[in-house]
Amino acid sequence: MDFEVTYTPEQEAFRAEVRGWLSENIPADLTQPVDPADLTLEQYHKLRELGRRLGAKGWLYPTYPQAYGGGDLAVDVVMILEEELDRYGLHLPPYYDSGGRLGGASIFVWGTEEQKQHFLPPIFRGEWRTWQLLSEPNAGSDLAGVQTRAVRDGDSYVINGQKIYIGSLYGCEMMWTIVVTDPEAPRHHNLGWLMIPYDLPGIEVRPMELLTAGGEGGASPGLKHTIFFDNVRVPAFNLVGGENNGWQVATTHLELEHGGGGIVRRNRIVDQFLEYCTTTKHNGATLSRNPDVRDDMVDVYVKSEINRLFGLRTYWLSHAHRPRSYEGPQGSYYRKITALEIAETMLRALGPYAMTNDPQWGPLQGLLEHYQRAAVVGLHPGGTTDIQKVVMSRRIGIGRAAKEQAGRLR
Amino acid sequence: MDLGLTEAQEILKTAAADFVRQEYDKDTLIALENTPTGVTPELFRQVAALGWLGILIPESYGGTDRSLTDTAVLFEELGRGPVLGPHFSSSVLGALIVLLGGTEDQKQELLPGVAQGTTVLGVAVTEPNYGWIPDTVQMPASRQPDQYVLSGTKLFVHDAQAATHLLCAARTAPPDNGSGSGISFFVVKANSPGVAIRTLPGWMSQVDEIRFDNVRVPAANVLGDTPGNGWDILEAASMGAIPVLCAYQVGSCQAVVDMAVAYSRTRHQFSQPIGRFQRVQDHIIGAVNHLDAARWTTYEALWKLDSGRDARSSVHLAKAVTSEAYLKVCAGGHEVHAGVGVMREYGLILHTQRSRTLYHCLGDARYHRRRLADALGW
Ligand SMILES: Cc1cc2nc3c(=O)[nH]c(=O)nc-3n(C[C@H](O)[C@H](O)[C@H](O)COP(=O)(O)OP(=O)(O)OC[C@H]3O[C@@H](n4cnc5c(N)ncnc54)[C@H](O)[C@@H]3O)c2cc1C
Numbered sequence A: 001m002d003f004e005v006t007y008t009p010e011q012e013a014f015r016a017e018v019r020g021w022l023s024e025n026i027p028a029d030l031t032q033p034v035d036p037a038d039l040t041l042e043q044y045h046k047l048r049e050l051g052r053r054l055g056a057k058g059w060l061y062p063t064y065p066q067a068y069g070g071g072d073l074a075v076d077v078v079m080i081l082e083e084e085l086d087r088y089g090l091h092l093p094p095y096y097d098s099g100g101r102l103g104g105a106s107i108f109v110w111g112t113e114e115q116k117q118h119f120l121p122p123i124f125r126g127e128w129r130t131w132q133l134l135s136e137p138n139a140g141s142d143l144a145g146v147q148t149r150a151v152r153d154g155d156s157y158v159i160n161g162q163k164i165y166i167g168s169l170y171g172c173e174m175m176w177t178i179v180v181t182d183p184e185a186p187r188h189h190n191l192g193w194l195m196i197p198y199d200l201p202g203i204e205v206r207p208m209e210l211l212t213a214g215g216e217g218g219a220s221p222g223l224k225h226t227i228f229f230d231n232v233r234v235p236a237f238n239l240v241g242g243e244n245n246g247w248q249v250a251t252t253h254l255e256l257e258h259g260g261g262g263i264v265r266r267n268r269i270v271d272q273f274l275e276y277c278t279t280t281k282h283n284g285a286t287l288s289r290n291p292d293v294r295d296d297m298v299d300v301y302v303k304s305e306i307n308r309l310f311g312l313r314t315y316w317l318s319h320a321h322r323p324r325s326y327e328g329p330q331g332s333y334y335r336k337i338t339a340l341e342i343a344e345t346m347l348r349a350l351g352p353y354a355m356t357n358d359p360q361w362g363p364l365q366g367l368l369e370h371y372q373r374a375a376v377v378g379l380h381p382g383g384t385t386d387i388q389k390v391v392m393s394r395r396i397g398i399g400r401a402a403k404e405q406a407g408r409l410r
Numbered sequence B: 001m002d003l004g005l006t007e008a009q010e011i012l013k014t015a016a017a018d019f020v021r022q023e024y025d026k027d028t029l030i031a032l033e034n035t036p037t038g039v040t041p042e043l044f045r046q047v048a049a050l051g052w053l054g055i056l057i058p059e060s061y062g063g064t065d066r067s068l069t070d071t072a073v074l075f076e077e078l079g080r081g082p083v084l085g086p087h088f089s090s091s092v093l094g095a096l097i098v099l100l101g102g103t104e105d106q107k108q109e110l111l112p113g114v115a116q117g118t119t120v121l122g123v124a125v126t127e128p129n130y131g132w133i134p135d136t137v138q139m140p141a142s143r144q145p146d147q148y149v150l151s152g153t154k155l156f157v158h159d160a161q162a163a164t165h166l167l168c169a170a171r172t173a174p175p176d177n178g179s180g181s182g183i184s185f186f187v188v189k190a191n192s193p194g195v196a197i198r199t200l201p202g203w204m205s206q207v208d209e210i211r212f213d214n215v216r217v218p219a220a221n222v223l224g225d226t227p228g229n230g231w232d233i234l235e236a237a238s239m240g241a242i243p244v245l246c247a248y249q250v251g252s253c254q255a256v257v258d259m260a261v262a263y264s265r266t267r268h269q270f271s272q273p274i275g276r277f278q279r280v281q282d283h284i285i286g287a288v289n290h291l292d293a294a295r296w297t298t299y300e301a302l303w304k305l306d307s308g309r310d311a312r313s314s315v316h317l318a319k320a321v322t323s324e325a326y327l328k329v330c331a332g333g334h335e336v337h338a339g340v341g342v343m344r345e346y347g348l349i350l351h352t353q354r355s356r357t358l359y360h361c362l363g364d365a366r367y368h369r370r371r372l373a374d375a376l377g378w
Helices: A009-025 A043-054 A075-086 A098-110 A115-124 A246-257 A268-279 A293-321 A329-354 A363-375 A383-394 B007-023 B024-032 B042-049 B068-080 B085-100 B104-115 B232-266 B278-306 B312-342 B347-359 B364-376
Strands: A130-134 A147-151 A158-164 A174-180 A193-199 A203-207 A227-235 B120-124 B141-144 B147-158 B166-172 B182-188 B195-199 B205-218
Touching: A009 A043, A009 A075, A009 A174, A098 A130, A098 A174, A098 A193, A098 A246, A130 A158, A147 A174, A158 A174, A158 A193, A193 A246, A193 B068, A203 B195, A227 B024, A268 A293, A268 A329, A293 A329, A293 B278, A293 B312, A293 B364, A329 A363, A329 A383, A363 B141, A383 B278, B007 B068, B024 B141, B024 B278, B024 B347, B042 B182, B068 B085, B068 B232, B068 B278, B085 B104, B085 B120, B085 B166, B085 B205, B085 B232, B104 B147, B104 B195, B120 B147, B147 B182, B166 B205, B166 B232, B182 B205, B182 B232, B232 B278, B232 B312, B278 B312, B312 B347
Parallel strands: A130 A174, B120 B166
Antiparallel strands: A147 A158, A158 A227, A174 A193, A203 A227, B141 B147, B147 B205, B166 B182, B195 B205
């Protein structure tokens, strides 16, 4: 076994190229707020500009074919890109584009050649930022129970309905959604998967007030919305995967949302918390020397190590094209549930300091205060902890001999 | 990055799995549980013939000199049984102590026999004042002109009844005299006059008390050339041995999870398989999460050791996670099986017993969590 990526001289040369390129293309004044809700429009534009430049090089969605705007890059090389961006506290993509990440994968697997040519290059080059519109007021965990209707009318679908917990700060170019295309058809055979331009008439986008927005993986959205569709006409061309096949299409992005791609980066908040404890004195003594805090630190460390290893394992499975089963949702479940436990442990270790982002008194510029909120909110996006366990059970084959297959990623 | 097994490891895994399946059916395992050695001479000879007792021993001493990860792959399969007997005590912990601490003569004398199964090592460290820190080793070894005399009690020693030779830790100097820890290992023949070994009763297996009553040991039987450095030897050997023990427990956890999943399909209540109840699913998923946490912390530690990286924090992490995992996995197994799980003939309680018996071996979870904090330099 080898738990580390070892790089060839060519790959190290690529790292040097990336490093040079990033130092020239990442604006010096690009700062990321501790609370993603504080992202300014100006910073957002800078991030989008960076995304377009990465996209032009095929580095924004680097594993996809160049023909669709990707970079045709191998996993190990992508790790280099991720590592180098991580030094700036950035991810790929550098702004919230969970819609593009998940929707792009679905179009890649299920779209016709014409659809791929039409939709993928703008997404993969960073020209479009995309939101995902799945949840509805009456359909959360039970996503297949959505009620938003799409009625075929000539070359268009006419959409009516409501979606909830959607998007991010500062809008998008394109949205994709699951809608009912045949109300008479049986469950899972009644849905369609649609790309919808953001600026069509009849769409209303209303901000929501949440504890914080985040926990979807990748860059944090900063804001969520309710979206209303009132007789919105969408070209029929935008239906991906064919009539009433929307659930099939969804299995791809659900697999990714359930953690099927894995993650390889460290948890920066944990690292910073641990460092804070070893460098901060309370009552004259370093926090890490207090036996209770020391136990808390070990607790946090052990859980974050298990998270790191689960993420690495799944990353390897998916990128080495090994058979995957329950590993994605397991990593997702464990990450969510331990994030909450870790936040609680931090609260125990630091007391009320963990709850303030006051410039004078809040530890780590308010990072820990935000984590207290984010750990609670992060339980839900991409499927609740219960739903991750439902999926795990089916994949493991608990109570059933026929094991459910993991969703296709390629 | 490659988290898969090598081809050679896959072959070893299959061979070990076949062996355990063929030779160690459930009834055999249950029958061996409460025997003093946990193994029959015939079964032990078979393992020796397969070369597995010398898996860590260099070829020059009659072994096959394979890596710790290879060894772990083997022990994971043994753990599935769970196969009892002195395989770990003798061929892993004992062999590593001799390899890392012994003189050339001692290695020549002991290791070929360990590989062949004719010499069986038992490691006697802990005492009534139980613990895995040097201060808890208090048994004196009194120096006489050309021999030492050992008197005292070793308690909770694994596999002493099976041993031909005990590697016994005793004090050649008090704790505070500055010469290392003052602990030395002695190679003591198990049948030496004055040695009395007794299997401890209760819910444990192959855990023994050893009484030393004026046992005379030739001075040449002090392990190594430097008396007093025994604790350093134990620490160094434990670094390699602990993750192998963890791998054994990973295999055990896997076996319990497999049992529970199988039962969740076949047992019906309220006209459906019990696995359809989400509470039952929770028990199994909790167990799977513990299992995988144990698996990946263990194999990462092994990889660090085999590739020459600093593995200390990873070894402590693996043991802390794995000892706890085996307990919790068994608890989940019992919740799923209910009544049938506590029937002796079903086989689950064999694991439950092992999960408790092995919990403290080479340090429990709490001990290793403390060591982890130290290793991280906090
Ligand atoms: C910050 C944030 C960001 C989000 N971003 C997006 C987004 O970008 N796009 C989008 O479409 N959605 C988004 N969501 C919505 C998210 O996917 C849903 O909140 C989630 O799927 C749960 O749905 P629900 O809130 O309706 O809860 P419900 O489904 O009503 O669940 C309520 C409770 O019932 C349990 N439950 C439900 N079904 C089962 C079952 N079968 N077995 C056991 N327990 C069950 C749940 O686990 C939960 O405990 C976001 C949510 C949040 C909080």
